[in-house]
Amino acid sequence: xxxxxxxxxxxxxxxxxxxxxxxxxxxxxxxxxxxxxxxxxxxxxxxxxxxxxxxxxxxxxxxxxxxxxxxxxxxxxxxxxxxxxxxxxxxxxxxxxxxxxxxxxxxxxxxxxxxxxxxxxxxxxxxxxxxxxxxxxxxxxxxxxxxxxxxxxxxxxxxxxxxxxxxxxxxxxxxxxxxxxxxxxxxxxxxxxxxxxxxxxxxxxxxxxxxxxxxxxxxxxxxxxxxxxxxxxxxxxxxxxxxxxxxxxxxxxxxxxxxxxxxxxxxxxxxxxxxxxxxxxxxxxxxxxxxxxxxxxxxxxxxxxxxxxxxxxxxxxxxxxxxxxxxxxxxxxxxxxxxxxxxxxxxxxxxxxxxxxxxxxxxxxxxxxxxxxxxxxxxxxxxxxxxxxxxxxxxxxxxxxxxxxxxxxxxxxxxxxxxxxxxxxxxxxxxxxxxxxxxxxxxxxxxxxxxxxxxxxxxxxxxxxxxxxxxxxxxxxxxxxxxxxxxxxxxxxxxxxxxxxxxxxxxxxxxxxxxxxxxxxxxxxxxxxxxxxxxxxxxxxxxxxxxxxxxxxxxxxxxxxxxxxxxxxxxxxxxxxxxxxxxxxxxxxxxxxxxxxxx
Ligand code: ADP
Ligand code: ZN
Numbered sequence: 001x002x003x004x005x006x007x008x009x010x011x012x013x014x015x016x017x018x019x020x021x022x023x024x025x026x027x028x029x030x031x032x033x034x035x036x037x038x039x040x041x042x043x044x045x046x047x048x049x050x051x052x053x054x055x056x057x058x059x060x061x062x063x064x065x066x067x068x069x070x071x072x073x074x075x076x077x078x079x080x081x082x083x084x085x086x087x088x089x090x091x092x093x094x095x096x097x098x099x100x101x102x103x104x105x106x107x108x109x110x111x112x113x114x115x116x117x118x119x120x121x122x123x124x125x126x127x128x129x130x131x132x133x134x135x136x137x138x139x140x141x142x143x144x145x146x147x148x149x150x151x152x153x154x155x156x157x158x159x160x161x162x163x164x165x166x167x168x169x170x171x172x173x174x175x176x177x178x179x180x181x182x183x184x185x186x187x188x189x190x191x192x193x194x195x196x197x198x199x200x201x202x203x204x205x206x207x208x209x210x211x212x213x214x215x216x217x218x219x220x221x222x223x224x225x226x227x228x229x230x231x232x233x234x235x236x237x238x239x240x241x242x243x244x245x246x247x248x249x250x251x252x253x254x255x256x257x258x259x260x261x262x263x264x265x266x267x268x269x270x271x272x273x274x275x276x277x278x279x280x281x282x283x284x285x286x287x288x289x290x291x292x293x294x295x296x297x298x299x300x301x302x303x304x305x306x307x308x309x310x311x312x313x314x315x316x317x318x319x320x321x322x323x324x325x326x327x328x329x330x331x332x333x334x335x336x337x338x339x340x341x342x343x344x345x346x347x348x349x350x351x352x353x354x355x356x357x358x359x360x361x362x363x364x365x366x367x368x369x370x371x372x373x374x375x376x377x378x379x380x381x382x383x384x385x386x387x388x389x390x391x392x393x394x395x396x397x398x399x400x401x402x403x404x405x406x407x408x409x410x411x412x413x414x415x416x417x418x419x420x421x422x423x424x425x426x427x428x429x430x431x432x433x434x435x436x437x438x439x440x441x442x443x444x445x446x447x448x449x450x451x452x453x454x455x456x457x458x459x460x461x462x463x464x465x466x467x468x469x470x471x472x473x474x475x476x477x478x479x480x481x482x483x484x485x486x487x488x489x490x491x492x493x494x495x496x497x498x499x500x501x502x503x504x505x506x507x508x509x510x511x512x513x514x515x516x517x518x519x520x521x522x523x524x525x526x527x528x529x530x531x532x533x534x535x536x537x538x539x540x541x542x543x544x545x546x547x548x549x550x551x552x553x554x555x556x557x558x559x560x561x562x563x564x565x566x567x568x569x570x571x572x573x574x575x576x577x578x579x580x581x582x583x584x585x586x587x588x589x590x591x592x593x594x595x596x597x598x599x
Contacts, residue, residue: 011079012046013572018042022196024195028055032193033189034195035183035194041323059132061319062112064141069087071548074544082105084111087113095567103128111375134168135171139172143174173317176310197233207329207393208331211331230280230294231298233302236287244283254280255282255283278546292318296321300327302329312364313378344357372389373389376388405501405502409502427439431445433452475487527591531555531558549579553573566584
């Protein structure tokens with residue numbers, strides 16, 4: 001393992017392994033199979049990149065993400081690793097050159113799309129080559145129940161039989177036990193050593209708020225906390241992504257839309273700009289994101305509700321892969337819930353499928369409405385134990401005020417019952433508040449006992465009561481007309497055998513800035529910008545994204561330690577031998593110019 005440690009420093013510039021990395025690497029280097037479950041940003045790639053360098057032969061990486069192979073390969077080449085890819089985007093002669101390099105032993109790592117790998121010609125080619133390992137990335141794609149199912153992944157079960165001596169390592173960021181079982185059985189990984197990391201992403205701060213004026217809320221969030229950052233804004237509809245991007249541009253942000261309805265050329269261009277340019281916001285539907293491994297996404301904002309807790313975790317997980325502080329920010333309202341339910345109902349899935357979707361949406365609403373730690377609840381959803389309070393989510397940072405809502409809830413539920421479970425929230429609130437609208441008279445509701453029993457509470461607060469009762473499963477809404485219906489669960493509450501604490505909806509003050517923003521207070525802004533500019537120019541000249549040159553963390557370390565020569569520079573995190581040679585001097589010069597100019 002000394003050798004592994006040395007290679008980690010020489011090639012990647014890192015001093016220590018993270019989490020399970022060392023053990024995984026040891027397992028694979030010794031020729032064993034491994035199954036690795038780690039959250040996004042956990043450092044999965046290192047688990048096969050390093051063994052591929054240490055073992056004899058070329059490591060084959062199976063990945064479904066053709067669009068991103070080039071990026072991955074470029075990042076490896078920047079570290080001086082001999083990497084290449086084989087997929088349908090290559091011209092025939094390019095592919096031939098890669099195959100030639102493979103058979104003559106000139107490659108450390110080869111990325112292949114599964115459909116390509118399974119072609120008989122490719123399998124023959126691999127048999128003629130010396131292989132160090134197979135890495136099956138995004139291994140959950142083998143699961144038929146997941147949303148990323150790839151039929152070609154099923155065929156990967158032949159690897160064991162055809163290449164019995166080559167260790168296999170399967171990796172995924174999908175946490176649940178069912179998917180894990182499926183991966184093991186379908187890929188014949190019964191013998192594999194399993195590594196299951198915590199799925200906590202401590203650097204992500206979770207914030208969930210009620211939607212009041214969505215755009216203003218987003219604008220305040222961006223201006224206060226991320227004025228110069230890259231991030232993702234998720235919206236439910238294609239139209240909304242375009243409108244929101246346009247509006248953000250008018251507000252002075254560099255924002256680009258992304259959805260499946262845009263032409264492939266535009267999509268590719270926007271994705272490329274997001275990856276390569278700084279301070280870029282992508283406004284997207286969920287069509288965007290899988291496999292995006294931009295490390296410095298500083299925020300993921302949801303203007304609309306995701307469909308499930310799993311989706312929320314996965315989408316927010318794209319923030320902060322570099323381990324630096326990042327925000328997961330979501331606003332939601334009752335209308336979102338109605339819209340999602342409608343979408344679910346009108347889908348052509350089976351009744352069973354719809355029922356499961358409904359349960360999953362309710363779990364997400366529960367997460368939105370809880371008055372305790374969000375992270376604790378989120379991890380609990382994935383069966384992971386954690387402390388009761390994380391200190392880095394909105395409910396921990398700004399404890400929620402609650403009130404005894406038992407009586408109000410009883411009044412609300414009675415009103416639903418007395419009006420025949422046929423009306424939506426707005427009308428129910430009118431009845432409670434004793435308004436005289438046409439609809440009230442039309443249905444004779446001013447003669448009901450519940451008419452006007454809720455004048456002590458204002459309309460917004462009544463809506464909040466209904467929202468919370470819906471989210472907690474005391475009520476449900478009829479999907480077609482938005483009528484509110486009683487659920488079995490409300491009995492005890494109505495009988496007075498149960499009480500309920502409701503959260504007070506407050507207009508929250510702007511959150512305080514992230515504690516350690518990527519630009520710490522003690523770094524001079526001028527120096528920071530100078531370093532970023534050098535990085536930007538190098539990135540342009542190399543045709544790679546800036547973070548492929550150096551991560552923010554490395555720039556920060558430069559500013560903090562001000563290395564005066566290459567020997568000092570080589571000790572910075574993220575500086576391997578290759579990058580030291582290529583870029584060290586430019587940055588050392590920049591630092592020197594800066595300190596002599598300012599002294
Ligand atoms: P994953 O594939 O699990 O989402 P990556 O493999 O992309 O995560 O790693 C996330 C980031 O962490 C990358 O930028 C990578 O360079 C960095 N990283 C990986 N291992 C280490 C380590 N031991 N020390 C420091 N940084 C690391
Ligand atoms: Zn918390």
